[in-house]
Amino acid sequence: MKRKDKIAVTVITVFAVGVLVYLLAPGMFGSKRQSTNDAFVAADYTLVAPRVAGFIKEVLVEDNQRVKAGQLLALIDDRDFRAAAQAADADTLVARAQLKNATATLERQSSVIAQAQATVAADRAEVAFAEHELNRYNHLAGVGAGTVQNAQQAKTRIEQATARLANATAVLAAERKQVEILGAQRDAADGGLKRAQAALEMASYQLSYTRIVAPVDGMVGERAVRVGAYVTPGSKILAVVPLAEAYVVANFQETQLSHMHAGQTVDVKVDSLDGEVLKGHLESLAPATGVTFASVRPDNATGNFTKVVQRIPVKIILEPGQALTERLRVGMSVEASVDTQAAAQPREVAQQ
Numbered sequence: 001m002k003r004k005d006k007i008a009v010t011v012i013t014v015f016a017v018g019v020l021v022y023l024l025a026p027g028m029f030g031s032k033r034q035s036t037n038d039a040f041v042a043a044d045y046t047l048v049a050p051r052v053a054g055f056i057k058e059v060l061v062e063d064n065q066r067v068k069a070g071q072l073l074a075l076i077d078d079r080d081f082r083a084a085a086q087a088a089d090a091d092t093l094v095a096r097a098q099l100k101n102a103t104a105t106l107e108r109q110s111s112v113i114a115q116a117q118a119t120v121a122a123d124r125a126e127v128a129f130a131e132h133e134l135n136r137y138n139h140l141a142g143v144g145a146g147t148v149q150n151a152q153q154a155k156t157r158i159e160q161a162t163a164r165l166a167n168a169t170a171v172l173a174a175e176r177k178q179v180e181i182l183g184a185q186r187d188a189a190d191g192g193l194k195r196a197q198a199a200l201e202m203a204s205y206q207l208s209y210t211r212i213v214a215p216v217d218g219m220v221g222e223r224a225v226r227v228g229a230y231v232t233p234g235s236k237i238l239a240v241v242p243l244a245e246a247y248v249v250a251n252f253q254e255t256q257l258s259h260m261h262a263g264q265t266v267d268v269k270v271d272s273l274d275g276e277v278l279k280g281h282l283e284s285l286a287p288a289t290g291v292t293f294a295s296v297r298p299d300n301a302t303g304n305f306t307k308v309v310q311r312i313p314v315k316i317i318l319e320p321g322q323a324l325t326e327r328l329r330v331g332m333s334v335e336a337s338v339d340t341q342a343a344a345q346p347r348e349v350a351q352q
Contacts, residue, residue, distance in 0.1 A: 034260060035337040038311065039250035041270070043330045045241040046216055050076060051209040053232045056225055063223050067214040067240060074225050074237065076210040085207045088200040095189070095196040102186040109179050116172040123165035127158065218242040246328050247318060248280065250336035251290055251311040259340040260285070266316045269335040273327065279319045282338055286313040314338075 054076040061073050218240040225237035248268055252260070260282065268278040289310040291297060316336055318325055 032339065032341050033337050034252060034256040034340055035335060036250050036252050036256070037333070037335045038252075039248055039268075039316075039334045039336045041246055041328050041330055041332040041334060042249045043218075043241050043243060043246040045218065045221070045239050045330065047236050048073065048212065048215065048238050048240060049234050049236050050212055050231045051233055052076065052081070052206055054078075054080070054210065054230070056227055056229045056231060059225055059227055061220050061223070061238075063220060065220045067218065067220060069214055069216050071214045072211060073214055073220075074212045076212070076231065078207055078210040081203070081207040081210055085200070085203040088196070088203040092193070092196040092200045095193040099186070099189040099193045102182065102189040106179070106182040106186050109175065109182055113172065113175045113179070116168065116175045120165065120168040120172050123161060123168045126161040127165050129161075212237070214240050216240055216242050217244060241330055243326070243328060243330075246325065246330065247283075248316040248334055248336060250314045250316055250334075250338075252314055252338075253309045253311055254289070255309060257285065257312055260314070260338055265339045267337045267339075268316065268318065269337075270324075270328065271333045271335075273324055276324055278322055278324060280316045281319065283315045283317045286315075288312075 056074055057077045058075040059073075060075070061067060061071075067073065221239045221241050222236075223238040225231070231237060248266075262282055262284055264282045266280045266282055268280050269275060270278065289312055291310060314336075
């Protein structure tokens, strides 16, 4: 074979081997990208429910309307709650007045005790004077300078003064004991005021709950509230879907996760956007397969076992600033393709 023919054969052979390697590389060494069409748009939407029962007085939003956090959505008839709040406010005023009265009475008791102490001191001085007078009359009667009647009268006066002193002493002890009683009454009045204030605060909360507001920014969906309808606590009246924070949940087969980790770039193709591609990144992998949390889980320990490749949910966050994200709706079908050779970006969540 001529030299030129050998070179030509060699070139053709190398080319054929290269094409073969190119075609077989994904199967031999694993694909660079992992894709699935078992994916959809999701969002952490909030179901709005009233916290008090009542009749809806006004509905301030329409179906599919965009709302801001704190925006008023509906009003419950608040007349009963307003009256209850006014009654609680009046009870608070009464309790505050009772506390002031109990406090003033307790403070006044110190003056009453001081008055009783002065009475005791006066009666004690009177007893002492009566004792001196009795001694003097007894001495005069003994030397014949005084009468027995005067001595007897002096003895009577000392007995009366002693009785008054005993009475004043008892009154002083009672007034001192009254301090504890008045202190307990003041504490009871203070507790009554706190209870009334708590009731007023609760009534104020109940009144504020008649104003149903949006918990987050988003779009109103599944609006079931209507004017005149009777609602109860916990009953769902509408949902607020934060479309600006929508993400993608893709269910990859477990055999596709060998080189997949948080931070890798993802191309998301939404069916309703005519093939347009959105950019995102893989945030995290679920801790269990989808079937693990199913209501009815298969039990591999019973019956004949057939191995089935399981799927793991993967959360994909869309990059901000993409105009097409405004057209996303929760539940839309998408196709997700993860670049498994891409390195994780520092800003992303660490691999689980």
